[in-house]
Amino acid sequence: xxxxxxxxxxxxxxxxxxxxxxxxxxxxxxxxxxxxxxxxxxxxxxxxxxxxxxxxxxxxxxxxxxxxxxxxxxxxxxxxxxxxxxxxxxxxxxx
Numbered sequence: 001x002x003x004x005x006x007x008x009x010x011x012x013x014x015x016x017x018x019x020x021x022x023x024x025x026x027x028x029x030x031x032x033x034x035x036x037x038x039x040x041x042x043x044x045x046x047x048x049x050x051x052x053x054x055x056x057x058x059x060x061x062x063x064x065x066x067x068x069x070x071x072x073x074x075x076x077x078x079x080x081x082x083x084x085x086x087x088x089x090x091x092x093x094x095x
């Protein structure tokens with residue numbers, strides 16, 4: 001008799017046990033969700049994304065685009081949380 005566990009359960013167990021690894025995994029999911037939320041064009045003009053205290057910080061290379069994103073912050077936040085199926089982002093700061 002073998003002790004078989006689905007890979008998903010093993011990964012979730014490791015991530016749950018290792019907080020630092022879990023945070024890195026969640027941050028990577030947030031970056032991917034950002035790209036899906038804003039689209040390819042906008043994603044190409046943003047970089048240096050990082051998360052601290054449920055706030056997503058994003059560097060935007062174009063001032064006009066930054067202003068447009070500023071007005072859509074709550075919508076983008078809602079979309080990211082929806083894609084991840086949990087509330088991980090409460091605010092977005094654009095630089």
